Amino acid sequence: xxxxxxxxxxxxxxxxxxxxxxxxxxxxxAYLYGEIVERYRASExxxxxxxxxxxxxxxxxxxxxxxxxDKPVHIALIDSDAHALADFYERTHYRKKANIDxxxxxxxxxxxxxxxxxxxxxASYDMxxxxxxxxxxxxxxxxxFVDFLIDLTADGGSFYYTNVHNRNFARYFMDFGGGWEIxxxxxxxxxxxxxxxxxxxxxTDETGTNIFxxxxxxxxxxxxxx
Numbered sequence: 001x002x003x004x005x006x007x008x009x010x011x012x013x014x015x016x017x018x019x020x021x022x023x024x025x026x027x028x029x030a031y032l033y034g035e036i037v038e039r040y041r042a043s044e045x046x047x048x049x050x051x052x053x054x055x056x057x058x059x060x061x062x063x064x065x066x067x068x069x070d071k072p073v074h075i076a077l078i079d080s081d082a083h084a085l086a087d088f089y090e091r092t093h094y095r096k097k098a099n100i101d102x103x104x105x106x107x108x109x110x111x112x113x114x115x116x117x118x119x120x121x122x123a124s125y126d127m128x129x130x131x132x133x134x135x136x137x138x139x140x141x142x143x144x145f146v147d148f149l150i151d152l153t154a155d156g157g158s159f160y161y162t163n164v165h166n167r168n169f170a171r172y173f174m175d176f177g178g179g180w181e182i183x184x185x186x187x188x189x190x191x192x193x194x195x196x197x198x199x200x201x202x203x204t205d206e207t208g209t210n211i212f213x214x215x216x217x218x219x220x221x222x223x224x225x226x
Contacts, residue, residue: 016178019170020207027205028131028162031212032059035160037067039127046072046099050125050152052145053109053133054079057088064095076103076120080110109133112148113141120152123217128153129160134193135182142193146215150198153217163190163211165204187211 001017004010016022036059040047051057054077063069079085085104092102107118128149134142142161149159166184174180187202190211194200200215 019173020209021164021168021170021174024164024205024207024209025132027207028210028212029058029062031205031210032129032131032160033062035129035158035214036060036063036127039158040067040069040071040073043071043126046074047127048074048076048125048154050076050078050120050128050149052078052128052130052149054088055081055084055132056091060088061091061095064092064097064100069097069099072099072101074101074103076105076125078105078107078109078118080106080108082106109145113144122151123154125152126154126157127160128157131160131162134161134163134190135184138183139189139193143195146194150195150215150217155217157217159194159198159215159217161190161193161213163193163213165209165211168209185211 001014002010003013036047036049040063049060051060054060057077060075060077063073077085077088085106089102089104105118105120130145130149134145137145146159146161149161153159163185164182166186166189168174168184171184174182187204190213191200191202194213194215198215198218200213203212203214204210205212
């Protein structure tokens with residue numbers, strides 16, 4: 001926390017590290033890791049996971065570090081940044097386990113907005129998620145990302161996404177002090193990024209700064225046998 005070339009720089013860095021959005025980011029990783037572990041332990045035949053805009057994928061590294069993984073796990077990570085994917089792959093070098101299958105997809109996420117696909121098999125993942133990316137996009141774009149996640153989620157599987165809450169107390173410091181402008185939303189606004197026909201639960205981290213939406217992929221009514 002005390003990184004900087006001057007005393008002032010070190011103190012500013014320490015101050016910024018103490019802000020709620022930073023703590024909330026750490027909490028977000030812990031939340032995703034907890035959900036992955038819960039689904040994995042409850043599974044009979046292993047787990048298929050997909051992360052959109054995966055970045056460093058710290059939640060997956062925690063999984064590799066802390067779980068025995070005696071059942072197969074397939075992990076697909078999608079990111080526009082090839083360097084981020086390469087860095088993740090390098091960090092898994094000493095964490096390799098027999099039951100882990102990694103699929104790293106370098107794909108321009110903006111292409112989703114114009115209807116391009118990754119070639120990944122639809123409805124084939126038990127859990128899909130996108131954490132931290134929606135903060136930078138307008139509602140209509142976020143809805144397309146949610147549709148993308150739902151399309152890849154198997155029936156009965158879960159999709160997740162997050163957003164910074166509009167009661168973020170560091171909001172104006174971020175905007176005017178650091179030029180870090182994002183789209184803040186409340187629980188209802190974040191929930192409405194998902195189609196209404198899919199049941200969702202909404203929660204926040206302990207700081208109240210990060211919103212978590214967990215949705216369930218269900219068979220659309222028009223295709224239901226009932």
